[in-house]
Amino acid sequence: MNKINSVRARVWNWKGPTVPPAGNFCANASDALRIHGDAMESFRFHQWLTCEVEDSHGTVGIGNAALAPRLVKNAIDEWYAPLVIGEDPFDYAYIWEKMYRRTLAWGRKGIGMTAISAIDIALWDLMGKLTGKPVFKLLGGRTKEKIPVYYSKLYAGPVEEMQEEAAQALAEGYTAFKSRFGYGPKDGPEGMRDNLKRVEAVREVIGYDRDLMLECYMGWNIDYAKRMLPKLARFEPRWLEEPVIADDIAGYVALNAMNIVPISGGEHEYSVLGCADLLRRGAVSVLQYDTNRVGGITAAQKINAIAEAFQVPVVPHAGQVHNYHLTMANMNCPVSEYFPVFDVEVGNELFYYIFEGDPVAEDGFLQLDDDLPGLGISISERHLEHFEIEE
Numbered sequence: 409m410n411k412i413n414s415v416r417a418r419v420w421n422w423k424g425p426t427v428p429p430a431g432n433f434c435a436n437a438s439d440a441l442r443i444h445g446d447a448m449e450s451f452r453f454h455q456w457l458t459c460e461v462e463d464s465h466g467t468v469g470i471g472n473a474a475l476a477p478r479l480v481k482n483a484i485d486e487w488y489a490p491l492v493i494g495e496d497p498f499d500y501a502y503i504w505e506k507m508y509r510r511t512l513a514w515g516r517k518g519i520g521m522t523a524i525s526a527i528d529i530a531l532w533d534l535m536g537k538l539t540g541k542p543v544f545k546l547l548g549g550r551t552k553e554k555i556p557v558y559y560s561k562l563y564a565g566p567v568e569e570m571q572e573e574a575a576q577a578l579a580e581g582y583t584a585f586k587s588r589f590g591y592g593p594k595d596g597p598e599g600m601r602d603n604l605k606r607v608e609a610v611r612e613v614i615g616y617d618r619d620l621m622l623e624c625y626m627g628w629n630i631d632y633a634k635r636m637l638p639k640l641a642r643f644e645p646r647w648l649e650e651p652v653i654a655d656d657i658a659g660y661v662a663l664n665a666m667n668i669v670p671i672s673g674g675e676h677e678y679s680v681l682g683c684a685d686l687l688r689r690g691a692v693s694v695l696q697y698d699t700n701r702v703g704g705i706t707a708a709q710k711i712n713a714i715a716e717a718f719q720v721p722v723v724p725h726a727g728q729v730h731n732y733h734l735t736m737a738n739m740n741c742p743v744s745e746y747f748p749v750f751d752v753e754v755g756n757e758l759f760y761y762i763f764e765g766d767p768v769a770e771d772g773f774l775q776l777d778d779d780l781p782g783l784g785i786s787i788s789e790r791h792l793e794h795f796e797i798e799e
C-alpha cells in the first residue's frame with residue numbers, strides 16, 4: 409500500500425524589496441487601539457509556509473499556509489506530521505479527523521487548524537498527482553467554462569490614485585472590484601466622509617454595471633457599521649466584508665438582518681462547525697472561509713455543501729489556486745477573489761513569488777487546465793535569492 413513517508417514544512421521569509429503601505433490604506437482590528445504610529449503593521453505579513461507531503465513512491469503534494477508560519481511549522485513538526493506519516497494519502501477524511509480529534513484541546517481553531525489545512529491541501533494535491541487528475545476533477549469537476557474573478561486591491565489612498573487604479577483594472581477587462589476602507593470609528597465623522605468619498609470615486613470610474621465589493625477587515629464596530637450601512641446603500645455594493653471582528657457573530661447577525669447591504673465574512677472562522685454556525689444564524693449573506701485556515705479542502709468541501717443547503721453563495725477568501733479548484737467544482741461559488749500580481753506590499757503577493765503555475769486572470773476570468781494533475785503548481789526557483797528559508 410502506498411503510504412505517506414514524510415511531511416516537510418518550510419518557512420519562507422521574504423527579504424526582497426517591499427512597498428511600504430501608506431497610512432489608512434486598510435482599516436483593521438488594531439485601529440481601535442491606535443493612538444500613534446502604524447496600525448497597519450498588524451495587516452502585513454511577509455512570511456509563508458510550504459508543506460510538502462511525500463508518499464512511498466516519491467510523489468510530493470504541496471500545501472501552504474500564510475498565517476504565523478513559524479508557529480504552524482512547529483505544530484506540524486511536533487504534532488501533525490507524526491499523526492500523518494504511515495497513512496494512505498487517499499484516507500484523507502480519516503486523516504483529517506485524526507489530526508483534528510487528537511489535537512482538539514488546543515488545535516481546533518487558530519494555529520492547529522491552519523496546520524491541518526496546510527497538510528490537507530498537500531494531500532489533495534498528492535491525490536491529484538497520483539490519479540493524474542486536477543483537484544477540481546476530484547471535487548466534482550467543471551461547473552463553469554471559466555472562473556469569473558474580482559479585482560481585489562484598491563487600498564484606500566488618495567482619491568485620484570484609486571480612480572487611476574480602478575481605470576487601469578477596468579481597461580484590463582475586470583468586471584468586478586473590491587475596494588478597502590481606510591477609516592473607522594476613531595476617525596470620526598470626517599473619516600466617515602472620507603470613506604464614502606472613496607466609494608463614490610471608484611463607482612464614478614467603474615459605473616453601476618459592474619460589481620463593487622467593500623472591505624472593512626474588521627476595522628469597524630457594530631455602532632459604526634449600523635450608521636454606515638444606510639449611507640452605503642446608494643452605491644449598491646455587492647457586499648460589505650468583515651465589518652466587525654470575527655468573534656462578534658451577533659454583530660454580523662444584526663447587520664445582515666438590516667437587509668441594506670449583504671454582509672460577508674468568514675475568512676477568520678475555523679472548521680466545518682464554525683462556518684455552519686455562521687450559516688445557521690444568518691450571520692453572512694456571502695460566506696468567505698479561508699481554505700488555509702478552515703481545515704483545507706476536505707473541510708471546505710463540506711462547508712460548500714452546507715452553504716448550498718442554506719443557499720448562501722461561497723467565495724473563498726484569497727486569490728490562490730486551491731480556492732480556484734473549489735470554485736470551479738462548486739456551482740454555489742460564483743466568483744473568485746483575485747490578487748493582481750504586484751510588488752510585495754501586504755504579503756499576499758508572496759504566493760506568486762513562491763509558487764509557479766498559479767493561473768493569471770485575463771479579461772476578468774481565469775482558467776484551470778483539465779490535464780494538469782493536482783493543484784497545478786510547483787515551488788519556484790525564480791526568487792530564491794529573496795527568501796530566507798527555515799527548514
Ligand SMILES: [Mg+2]
Pocket residue numbers: 623625649650675725
Ligand atoms: Mg477580506
